[in-house]
Amino acid sequence: MATKPLPTKADVDLMIDLGVSRVYLSQLLKAAGLNGDWVPVKSGPTTSSPLSSDERDVLRAGGADLDIRGLNPAVARFRLHELVSESRSLIDEAYDTKAASKRLGMSEAAIKREIYCVPPRLHGIQLADNRLVLPSWQFTKSGIVPHLESLLSFASSMSPLALSRFMLRPHQDLEEEEQRISPREWLVRGHTPTLVLDLVNVLMKD
Numbered sequence: 744m745a746t747k748p749l750p751t752k753a754d755v756d757l758m759i760d761l762g763v764s765r766v767y768l769s770q771l772l773k774a775a776g777l778n779g780d781w782v783p784v785k786s787g788p789t790t791s792s793p794l795s796s797d798e799r800d801v802l803r804a805g806g807a808d809l810d811i812r813g814l815n816p817a818v819a820r821f822r823l824h825e826l827v828s829e830s831r832s833l834i835d836e837a838y839d840t841k842a843a844s845k846r847l848g849m850s851e852a853a854i855k856r857e858i859y860c861v862p863p864r865l866h867g868i869q870l871a872d873n874r875l876v877l878p879s880w881q882f883t884k885s886g887i888v889p890h891l892e893s894l895l896s897f898a899s900s901m902s903p904l905a906l907s908r909f910m911l912r913p914h915q916d917l918e919e920e921e922q923r924i925s926p927r928e929w930l931v932r933g934h935t936p937t938l939v940l941d942l943v944n945v946l947m948k949d
Contacts, residue, residue: 749820754827755781760870761830762902775819833907837868837876846882862896868903878903880910880927888927890936897943909946916942 755772759765759782769782840851843865847854855875858867866881881888888894898906913923917939919932926939 749777750823750827752781754830756871757834758826758830758904760868761833761904763826763830763904771814771819771823774814774816775823776816777820777823829908830904833878833904834868834870834876836879838879838882840875840877843877843882847886862892862899864892864895866891866895866903866906878907880907883931889930889933890939893936893940894930894943897940898947900947901943905946909943914942 750772755768758768765782769780772778772781838846840854843849843854844851849857854865854877855867857863857865858875858877865877865887867875867877869875881891898909901909910927911925913925914929915923917924917926917929917934919929919934924932926942929939930936
């Protein structure tokens with residue numbers, strides 16, 4: 744069996760950009776026998792939990808086990824590999840503002856206005872290297888996912904990785920012809936957004 748490549752410092756920086764907890768990453772790297780010092784943990788008052796509620800949402804949205812004490816190094820490396828792969832895919836498949844401009848028939852300036860208005864009408868991710876990218880899940884063949892502005896308003900505090908997971912994974916409460924579909928597909932197929940927005944609210948409160 745081929746050995747999976749180890750995460751790089753750039754991978755760690757990317758995961759932080761996408762909302763993964765610095766504390767969780769540092770602990771996971773150390774459990775895997777790697778350099779936990781790659782993650783500069785911000786100083787501040789201590790709490791009973793090292794993760795904020797938003798950080799827990801990011802990890803739990805993907806089914807992560809937040810207790811990594813005594814974790815086997817091989818298991819820790821597997822978790823890191825999955826997290827790195829997901830993060831890389833999200834960015835590799837995203838559009839830059841030039842590509843989004845061409846796809847939607849808008850100027851790049853207009854694309855940026857749609858991202859930064861309140862509430863936003865497009866979902867953009869500002870990376871530490873100053874790139875501004877737009878996750879591909881929000882685009883359809885004819886434009887953008889229906890009700891995107893309402894979704895982004897409801898999910899305003901969700902991190903990019905958590906939102907991507909939520910939108911792309913089949914959900915047990917969303918069924919069409921007895922088959923589970925993702926929130927993205929639910930909206931693209933013309934169903935009411937109410938159920939999706941309710942699910943976002945539940946996720947944010949967990």
